[in-house]
Amino acid sequence: MPLSDQDLAVLPPVKARIGTRTALLAAVPVQRPERRPTYIRVADIPPPWRDEFLAAIKGRPQPMIPGEHRIAYAFDWKDWVRGTLRCGDAGPSRLVS
Numbered sequence: 392m393p394l395s396d397q398d399l400a401v402l403p404p405v406k407a408r409i410g411t412r413t414a415l416l417a418a419v420p421v422q423r424p425e426r427r428p429t430y431i432r433v434a435d436i437p438p439p440w441r442d443e444f445l446a447a448i449k450g451r452p453q454p455m456i457p458g459e460h461r462i463a464y465a466f467d468w469k470d471w472v473r474g475t476l477r478c479g480d481a482g483p484s485r486l487v488s
Contacts, residue, residue, distance in 0.1 A: 418437055429466075431463055447471050
């Protein structure tokens with residue numbers, strides 16, 4: 392059941408609710424199309440981590456899924472959140488392991 396505007400008004404900002412890498416991974420749904428690689432929608436990544444992730448994957452291959460825009464491979468997202476993306480990036484800031 393979706394939250395009402397009144398319910399949303401009392402929730403702390405997303406940044407305050409996500410304090411661990413596990414919570415950040417859980418906050419972004421992984422899309423699992425048939426016969427295609429799994430991917431995430433960049434718009435689903437909460438700020439401020441969206442911009443950090445985009446900077447980390449700049450120049451990396453992106454999946455091509457018809458009808459989708461600004462998406463990234465799920466494995467790149469998971470590796471970046473875990474701090475293991477092979478680009479020298481330490482992963483998301485302001486999170487506990």
